Amino acid sequence: MSKVIEVENLSKIYKGNIKAVDDISFDVNAGELFGFLGPNGAGKTTTIKLLTTLASITSGKATVLGYDVTKHPNMVRKSIGIVPQDLTIDNELKGIENVMLAAKLYRVPNQIAKKRVKNLLELVGLNDAASRLVSTYSGGMRKRLELIVGLVHEPKVLFMDEPTLGLDVNTRKIIWDYIRKLNIDKRVTIFMTTHYLEEADALCDVAAIIDRGKIRAQGSPQELKEIIGGELLTIELTKDRDLQDFFSSINGVKEVKKSGSTYGIKLGQAEDAIPVIIEGIYGRGIKIKALSCSKPSLDQVFLEVTGKEFREEEFAAAALRRQDIIARRG
Amino acid sequence: MLTETWALTVRELKKWIRTPATVFIALFQPIVWLALFGSAFNPTNLIPVSIGPTNLTPEVLAQIRQSILSQTFGNAPNYITYLTGGILSLLLLFTSAFSGGSLVLDRRFGYLNKLLVSPIPRASIFLSRVFATVVKGMIPSLIVFFVALSIPDGLKLDPSFSLLDGLLLFLTLFLLSLGFSSLFTAIAIRMTKWESLVAVVNLLNLPLLFSSSALLPVTSMPDWLQAIAKINPISKAADVTRTLIVQGSVDLSSMMFDMTYLIAFAAILTIAGGIASVIALRTE
Numbered sequence: 001m002s003k004v005i006e007v008e009n010l011s012k013i014y015k016g017n018i019k020a021v022d023d024i025s026f027d028v029n030a031g032e033l034f035g036f037l038g039p040n041g042a043g044k045t046t047t048i049k050l051l052t053t054l055a056s057i058t059s060g061k062a063t064v065l066g067y068d069v070t071k072h073p074n075m076v077r078k079s080i081g082i083v084p085q086d087l088t089i090d091n092e093l094k095g096i097e098n099v100m101l102a103a104k105l106y107r108v109p110n111q112i113a114k115k116r117v118k119n120l121l122e123l124v125g126l127n128d129a130a131s132r133l134v135s136t137y138s139g140g141m142r143k144r145l146e147l148i149v150g151l152v153h154e155p156k157v158l159f160m161d162e163p164t165l166g167l168d169v170n171t172r173k174i175i176w177d178y179i180r181k182l183n184i185d186k187r188v189t190i191f192m193t194t195h196y197l198e199e200a201d202a203l204c205d206v207a208a209i210i211d212r213g214k215i216r217a218q219g220s221p222q223e224l225k226e227i228i229g230g231e232l233l234t235i236e237l238t239k240d241r242d243l244q245d246f247f248s249s250i251n252g253v254k255e256v257k258k259s260g261s262t263y264g265i266k267l268g269q270a271e272d273a274i275p276v277i278i279e280g281i282y283g284r285g286i287k288i289k290a291l292s293c294s295k296p297s298l299d300q301v302f303l304e305v306t307g308k309e310f311r312e313e314e315f316a317a318a319a320l321r322r323q324d325i326i327a328r329r330g
Numbered sequence: 331m332l333t334e335t336w337a338l339t340v341r342e343l344k345k346w347i348r349t350p351a352t353v354f355i356a357l358f359q360p361i362v363w364l365a366l367f368g369s370a371f372n373p374t375n376l377i378p379v380s381i382g383p384t385n386l387t388p389e390v391l392a393q394i395r396q397s398i399l400s401q402t403f404g405n406a407p408n409y410i411t412y413l414t415g416g417i418l419s420l421l422l423l424f425t426s427a428f429s430g431g432s433l434v435l436d437r438r439f440g441y442l443n444k445l446l447v448s449p450i451p452r453a454s455i456f457l458s459r460v461f462a463t464v465v466k467g468m469i470p471s472l473i474v475f476f477v478a479l480s481i482p483d484g485l486k487l488d489p490s491f492s493l494l495d496g497l498l499l500f501l502t503l504f505l506l507s508l509g510f511s512s513l514f515t516a517i518a519i520r521m522t523k524w525e526s527l528v529a530v531v532n533l534l535n536l537p538l539l540f541s542s543s544a545l546l547p548v549t550s551m552p553d554w555l556q557a558i559a560k561i562n563p564i565s566k567a568a569d570v571t572r573t574l575i576v577q578g579s580v581d582l583s584s585m586m587f588d589m590t591y592l593i594a595f596a597a598i599l600t601i602a603g604g605i606a607s608v609i610a611l612r613t614e
Contacts, residue, residue, distance in 0.1 A: 052447045053446075053447060053613055054443055054446060054447060054613065055613065055614060056613045056614055073613065074449050077447055077448060077449040078449045080447070082444065082447050084440050084443060084444060085440075086439065086440035087439075087440075088439060088440040088441045088443070088444045090341070090345075090441060092344075092345040092348055092349075093341065093344060093345070097341075097344070101337055101338075101341055102448075104333060104334070104337040105334055105337060105338075105445070105448045105450050106448060106449070107333065133348075
């Protein structure tokens with residue numbers, strides 16, 4: 001597989017000695033959906049800015065499609081698409097005008113642009129709304145339009161910064177579907193950032209966990225979950241029976257702890273293991289009094305790979321740092 | 331560069347036309363100014379018709395008054411005629427002052443970043459605002475010109491005023507607008523807040539206006555102010571348009587210096603503003 005993005009020892013230090021990105025290295029292969037996972041202020045947006053030529057590199061090297069972002073910014077710009085964190089669609093233009101304007105700026109010949117725009121609008125289900133002013137769109141519609149505005153010039157790589165930030169659960173799932181479609185049907189390599197673990201889980205082939213400018217862990221969502229230790233299944237039985245050996249023998253169970261009639265079972269792959277566990281319990285004529293299953297959350301991932309809690313102060317401090325950077329950059 | 335500049339200029343103009351209130355105000359405001367300055371604030375009324383018990387006959391008094399007026403306001407038959415060129419210059423100054431406004435908003439809403447990650451020449455971001463603003467100023471100025479002509483006791487053109495004079499008049503206004511739009515766009519290129527822009531515009535607008543011959547003749551000013559007024563491009567534009575209106579282009583040579591001055595003003599500010607913008611929009 002050819003490498004579409006190559007990053008070597010990349011650092012970005014803003015004025016005031018703020019290390020936004022601290023010596024990170026990673027590769028993104030062609031066709032991959034690569035996720036950058038981390039809390040606010042971790043350095044995700046800065047990384048995107050460096051890769052999309054919006055911010056200059058302090059040290060290290062980054063290439064996109066073989067073009068060095070510092071030496072050949074215009075070649076990089078021609079070959080990438082971007083879906084920024086903020087909604088940057090022009091409200092006072094019609095949906096189709098926004099997309100056609102992008103086509104003009106990327107010098108897509110008019111006839112080709114018209115065809116592409118029609119297809120793209122169909123892809124995200126905005127055909128009927130295309131001739132309406134964007135100010136009449138819902139948040140989800142705007143995001144969908146935003147997705148395709150970055151695609152009229154058929155870029156090989158698409159950068160998406162928090163594509164579902166602030167959207168409700170249903171809309172988020174719809175956007176996920178479109179992102180998958182772009183990745184698979186249009187064969188676009190996608191680099192996205194998110195602070196939702198479930199988003200990285202649902203979409204990404206590879207995810208890197210970033211905190212305070214450093215990559216703490218990297219791998220497929222499955223591999224990352226296994227670092228955390230997977231889901232925790234808590235079962236309370238009606239009787240105190242020793243099932244430790246049985247639970248330990250099941251494929252996908254990593255650790256079993258017993259406390260009276262309650263078992264805490266750490267699972268690698270919950271989907272496969274839970275039915276086997278339940279059938280086993282019932283097969284032994286035992287009844288379950290209570291059962292709960294907790295999925296690994298960002299808190300747990302974070303705790304595991306950074307060794308510290310993902311507390312509110314952390315959020316606040318990170319948010320402040322970020323605001324500071326935004327104010328500085330304007 | 332032309333393709334991108336044109337595409338972005340069209341974006342600005344579409345947004346302008348789609349907000350009829352601003353278009354309406356752009357037309358309405360200078361007409362109100364004409365009416366207000368031209369009537370209520372009419373300085374010719376300050377010259378008395380009679381001066382109490384005197385040996386002078388009313389005929390002599392009228393002659394004196396007329397001679398004071400023509401010495402002060404040139405050969406303008408009324409104050410509105412004197413004022414129209416000034417008001418048109420003023421209109422273009424005021425519309426140009428906010429030429430950077432959409433840039434500030436684009437920066438705030440992230441649209442500018444989207445432009446910056448696209449492979450467009452940076453100068454097209456600057457030029458599109460400048461050209462759009464020039465159009466947004468020139469269209470109302472044309473309408474105001476015809477309104478001033480049509481109101482009773484309004485603008486009275488010299489009988490020799492030709493189509494060529496009309497073209498020269500609007501060329502003058504175009505140059506003024508181009509220069510100021512470039513200046514104010516360049517000022518706004520790094521701004522993040524609308525409030526800062528309003529503050530700068532307020533800081534510059536009225537001093538630029540009152541240190542010019544747009545509303546009153548330079549001769550009515552103290553020496554130090556006259557010195558400033560003489561190099562103020564608004565004075566140049568007001569003087570040229572006024573001369574064209576009052577006497578036509580009989581004396582082209584007297585206008586040559588002012589026109590050259592305005593061409594230089596527009597060219598220098600457009601080029602300097604363009605270069606400053608390209609530098610300001612470089613990757614940090």
